[in-house]
Amino acid sequence: MTLEWEKLFAGRVSGMSASEIRELLKLIDRPEIISFAGGIPDADHFPSAAIARAYEKVFQSNTGAGGALQYTISEGYTPLRDWLCGYMDRKGVKIAPDEVLITSGSQQALDFLGKLLIGPGDLVAVTKPTYLGALQAFSPYEPTYVSIAMDEEGPVLADLEAALARKPKFLYLVPDFQNPNGTTVSPARREAIVDLCTKAGVPVIEDAAYAELRYEGDFLPSLAAIDAARNGGVPSQVIHCGSFSKTMVPALRVGWVSGPKDVIQRLVLMKQAADLHTSTINQIVLHDVVSEIFDSHVKRLRTVYKERRDTMLAALEEFMPAGVTWTKPQGGMFVWIELPEGLCGTELLARAIKESNVAFVPGAAFFPDRSGRNTIRLSFSATKPERIREGIRRLADLLVRVSA
Ligand SMILES: Cc1ncc(COP(=O)(O)O)c(C=O)c1O
Numbered sequence: 001m002t003l004e005w006e007k008l009f010a011g012r013v014s015g016m017s018a019s020e021i022r023e024l025l026k027l028i029d030r031p032e033i034i035s036f037a038g039g040i041p042d043a044d045h046f047p048s049a050a051i052a053r054a055y056e057k058v059f060q061s062n063t064g065a066g067g068a069l070q071y072t073i074s075e076g077y078t079p080l081r082d083w084l085c086g087y088m089d090r091k092g093v094k095i096a097p098d099e100v101l102i103t104s105g106s107q108q109a110l111d112f113l114g115k116l117l118i119g120p121g122d123l124v125a126v127t128k129p130t131y132l133g134a135l136q137a138f139s140p141y142e143p144t145y146v147s148i149a150m151d152e153e154g155p156v157l158a159d160l161e162a163a164l165a166r167k168p169k170f171l172y173l174v175p176d177f178q179n180p181n182g183t184t185v186s187p188a189r190r191e192a193i194v195d196l197c198t199k200a201g202v203p204v205i206e207d208a209a210y211a212e213l214r215y216e217g218d219f220l221p222s223l224a225a226i227d228a229a230r231n232g233g234v235p236s237q238v239i240h241c242g243s244f245s246k247t248m249v250p251a252l253r254v255g256w257v258s259g260p261k262d263v264i265q266r267l268v269l270m271k272q273a274a275d276l277h278t279s280t281i282n283q284i285v286l287h288d289v290v291s292e293i294f295d296s297h298v299k300r301l302r303t304v305y306k307e308r309r310d311t312m313l314a315a316l317e318e319f320m321p322a323g324v325t326w327t328k329p330q331g332g333m334f335v336w337i338e339l340p341e342g343l344c345g346t347e348l349l350a351r352a353i354k355e356s357n358v359a360f361v362p363g364a365a366f367f368p369d370r371s372g373r374n375t376i377r378l379s380f381s382a383t384k385p386e387r388i389r390e391g392i393r394r395l396a397d398l399l400v401r402v403s404a
Pocket of ligand 1: 039104105106107108131133174179207209242243244245250254255
């Protein structure tokens with residue numbers, strides 16, 4: 001007799017299913033496909049030589065690589081946490097090493113924060129759209145979402161106030177060049193969000209995954225920095241998640257979460273339970289690399305990605321038919337397209353792969369309420385400029401055919 005596994009699975013996993021989009025995107029691994037789907041950094045610009053040198057250094061050190069290959073503390077490699085304290089300090093947030101936890105990518109921090117804060121039925125406030133991976137991290141803890149509409153300055157304040165009045169457990173936000181829609185929260189809106197959340201006693205989870213990738217304009221204070229400025233320089237209301245995946249490489253799987261000590265202490269216990277610690281050798285290597293080249297490497301990435309963003313925006317301007325609108329991100333990896341009412345992003349993807357050899361991600365997946373049917377996300381970071389122009393031309397041609 002075969003076991004009926006479905007009946008054994010806990011109720012909380014019922015919402016976790018492979019999506020039809022994932023099935024479609026399996027088809028895009030062909031060289032003729034121009035993919036705007038990924039949302040990943042360009043591997044040609046990884047700091048591979050610096051990483052190789054750092055690994056060699058570990059193995060050639062006097063003490064041998066023993067320590068680097070050993071278990072370590074759950075909090076994370078101390079010199080890396082010290083480096084992060086300096087980094088956060090430069091951004092206006094004073095944290096001590098015990099107010100930061102190294103995680104296996106910032107994705108793990110989102111999972112831990114869900115585990116720490118969400119009980120079944122608890123309300124969680126998110127923007128619509130929001131980062132799909134955050135919904136995937138939170139949903140197994142069985143929240144109910146209250147979603148806040150966005151305009152070009154970020155979350156709409158009237159919606160935020162209405163959401164806060166319902167006392168959500170927290171607000172989750174990606175303030176810089178949001179995945180998926182590229183929006184950056186304006187300085188005034190940042191202040192207002194921290195104000196309103198402080199008054200309502202609702203914590204904010206700030207996801208700063210893309211904050212370093214700014215291609216124009218001034219860097220804006222993080223919500224953590226605004227919160228800290230009101231609280232003698234230390235965080236009180238805002239839990240800040242950061243990642244080295246977009247600035248260095250994703251494969252080392254190193255991210256971090258910083259915030260009030262009480263929160264971090266609990267998260268350390270979760271880290272112990274989940275995987276004991278993030279890879280010792282990867283943390284050592286990453287520390288070596290960021291100490292050496294963080295600023296220069298990120299500067300180079302900004303030049304590379306800016307050209308791609310500019311190419312995509314220019315091609316959209318040149319080729320897109322009337323009725324299609326898009327965001328103009330100041331940084332990050334994403335442009336968000338709104339198709340004419342009545343068109344469906346998922347149906348368009350199926351045709352785009354088949355007829356035009358172009359791929360992207362339909363927008364509905366980024367809405368907890370599955371609205372946003374007529375939106376799509378394009379990523380420009382991992383595609384060379386010539387291919388970006390050609391891909392947008394093909395997509396625009398398809399849209400002309402579809403709308404005819
Ligand atoms: C907004 C956002 N947060 C977090 C992550 C997770 O990144 P990582 O776990 O690689 O640090 C991503 C990855 O795409 C992201 O887009």
